[in-house]
Amino acid sequence: SQQGEEDPQALSIQEGENATMNCSYKTSINNLQWYRQNSGRGLVHLILIRSNEREKHSGRLRVTLDTSKKSSSLLITASRAADTASYFCGGSGYSTLTFGKGTMLLVSP
Amino acid sequence: DTAVSQTPKYLVTQMGNDKSIKCEQNLGHDTMYWYKQDSKKFLKIMFSYNNKELIINETVPNRFSPKSPDKAHLNLHINSLELGDSAVYFCASSQAGARTYEQYFGPGTRLTVT
Numbered sequence: 001s002q003q004g005e006e007d008p009q010a011l012s013i014q015e016g017e018n019a020t021m022n023c024s025y026k027t028s029i030n031n032l033q034w035y036r037q038n039s040g041r042g043l044v045h046l047i048l049i050r051s052n053e054r055e056k057h058s059g060r061l062r063v064t065l066d067t068s069k070k071s072s073s074l075l076i077t078a079s080r081a082a083d084t085a086s087y088f089c090g091g092s093g094y095s096t097l098t099f100g101k102g103t104m105l106l107v108s109p
Numbered sequence: 110d111t112a113v114s115q116t117p118k119y120l121v122t123q124m125g126n127d128k129s130i131k132c133e134q135n136l137g138h139d140t141m142y143w144y145k146q147d148s149k150k151f152l153k154i155m156f157s158y159n160n161k162e163l164i165i166n167e168t169v170p171n172r173f174s175p176k177s178p179d180k181a182h183l184n185l186h187i188n189s190l191e192l193g194d195s196a197v198y199f200c201a202s203s204q205a206g207a208r209t210y211e212q213y214f215g216p217g218t219r220l221t222v223t
Binding site: 098101 | 149151152211213214217
């Protein structure tokens with residue numbers, strides 16, 4: 001079963017705006033990871049948040065985790081055209097990640 | 110230096126054929142994975158190997174057989190290819206299980222079965 005399910009499926013914004021993507025998962029996790037996938041490429045790791053953490057920052061990225069609601073959010077501040085990509089969340093169980101279908105983000109100049 | 114590499118990048122073949130996809134990582138990682146990404150972008154784990162031993166085998170047809178000759182390589186062999194096997198296959202590796210560490214992905218192999 002899918003462990004990560006992203007929402008919205010697609011998001012279109014202007015450069016400079018903030019982008020927020022949400023992720024829900026079904027079972028208990030050890031950590032939750034966010035990845036970016038540019039068109040035609042493999043996934044690139046962005047940030048990992050552990051189950052005992054509530055918020056984490058990395059540059060223009062801010063991730064929150066609410067284990068009671070089994071949800072996470074990824075905020076990209078001051079977006080750039082180069083942020084255009086699909087974003088996936090993956091919930092980590094014992095030994096592997098399970099991903100959703102991703103949120104496709106389009107940032108227009 | 111490429112961290113996780115896959116060959117070939119594109120593979121077009123006919124139904125019924127047998128094909129292999131190769132994966133190599135130069136990160137010194139212990140764990141390697143194969144994922145399948147379908148046309149709807151859903152990314153699904155297929156196999157996971159740790160120190161050359163299979164630790165995860167999701168519900169994948171037994172036409173798919175991973176082989177790990179050493180820690181740095183995890184190849185995927187597919188027998189009797191079917192139309193539904195058309196997808197992008199990603200190899201990945203991590204320092205240990207995904208429980209703690211991020212995964213590094215290869216560029217993907219786009220398989221088209223005609």
